[in-house]
Amino acid sequence: MKTVQLKKTKNSDWEYLSENILLKKPLVLVFGNRYMLESETIFNEVKVLFPDGEFVFGSSAGDITSQYVDDEIITLTAIEFERSNFVIKTANVLDNDSKINSFETGKNLIEQFDIKGLKHVFIVSEGSFINGSQLTLGMNSATENNLLITGALCGDAARFEKTVASYNEIPKSGEIVAIGLYGETLDISFAINGGWTPFGPERIVTKSNENVLYELDNQPALDLYKKYLGEKSKELPAAALLYPLKVKSTNEKQSIVRTILNINEEENSMILAGDILENSRVQLMMTNVDTIVDASEKAATQALALRKTAPELAILVSCIGRKLVLDQRVEEEVEEVIEVVGQNTTICGLYSYGEIAPFGGEKNCQLHNQTITITLISE
Structure with missing residues (x-):
């Protein structure tokens, strides 16, 4: 696995956070400020950076990398899978005759995948008006509760006005993107913790x-x-x-x-x-800063204990409620994760309006709030 990370602030050029190496047909995760993601030029901008990339966009309540947490930027993490592959499917919760049916949307989304060889699905979902509980129930029903699914409901800082997501187009409302990972060499683990x-x-x-x-x-x-x-x-x-x-x-x-x-x-x-x-x-x-930070360390330790290989990529999804508690110390929970998984692991993720993951030891995913979920991936 090879990764490249960049960031962009308003009215600035893209800045590399890692070595600029050539990637072949990468999966490109683009998380960031909702206003910036709604720019008419954003898709063309990232397409220039990775002409053969497959782009998944999601608005956040704060972007996460190993270097910072920020809600006024866009972060881009490009991932080249060298011994495995991915397939991306989408659904829109607004497509059902203007009636929002989160259960059917989730079910239909997962049913689009060829289940043979499917190791994991990561979800980047609309987060402002979807019923996350029904979405996860629908996704579970399509797999008989036997597929590991993690992910996030997108955020919009603390505004709660609207969220946007997309696959290979300018982000829009109602969109749910599912990234299916295939490959015998994939080693994927997860953990979840709260601290409340x-x-x-x-x-x-x-x-x-x-x-x-x-x-x-x-x-x-x-x-x-x-x-x-x-x-x-x-x-x-x-x-x-x-x-x-x-x-x-x-x-x-x-x-x-x-x-x-x-x-x-x-x-x-x-x-x-x-x-x-x-x-x-x-x-x-209720909670406090120390217990939230401690919960992040516990989640990372639990996820790492379930692995056979060292993680190459860590996708962190943490709730906006935790970010508000942490305030000026928000980067501490990310630092705890890095301390556990190691400096060589690429860290990316977002603060969300809801976290999607099973409970420990289970396969059927659930909607969680006020938690941190950590998905560790290597080939």
Whole structure:
């Protein structure tokens, strides 16, 4: 495997972050600021850099490399697979007669792949209005829960206005890109960790509809949430990123963290990043810088322990809520990963609106919030 990395800031030329070497038919991951990715010239710019490349774009809430974390740039990571190959498929959640059906979109997307020899799928998905829980359920249904899928819901800094993604075209809304990796020599591992701690009483979801939470213990959910936040409730919905919910449903083995993306004052409800089932048990969560950084180190250690070979590429997907907590110390969680996987591993990734990965020891992927997921790849 060979890699080349570049970055671009607004009104500047592309700058190499690594040695400029010649790559053959590379997979080119282009993550970055949504406004910059919507430029009419962006596709032609990257095409000049890698004329025979295959380009996957995704907007972020911050770009990740081994050198920095920044939400005002575009980063480009070009990857030449020397002993394996990749296939890219796309779907758009807006294509179903204007009715958003995240489950069917996910199912149809994975069904486009030839399953024979398929080792892994990495997802770069629209992140502003898709139901990530249903997307992952749909993808799992197409593989009988037997294909390793990791990835990200795209971000838009802390604006939550819109996200964009694409394959070989200018990024657009609603797009979901799936990168399928094939090859006997591929060694792929992953891990996920959060670092959030529950506090306060457990409550029962007494009224919900998909990803909208109406009532906890037969009381308006938003009223209860505001009560716990106190003065910080004036900063909603942004403040909700610092106080997500631990959700344990009756049909799940493990708890999932759910971010509150928005609130509806008229309905006294909260809109979550993924589904929340009635009769689930929920609890508020909080964290601090040290526990988040520690969780990143644990995830890297877990991913590395599952490998036979040294990783050549690490794709990091971390939640925007973690970035807000880390603030000026945001690069520390990336530094912890590098300390574990080694300086020779190419680091790329993004801060997201949702992370896609299985729980440890499982194959069926899930939507997560407030976690870091690490996918390690080598040939």
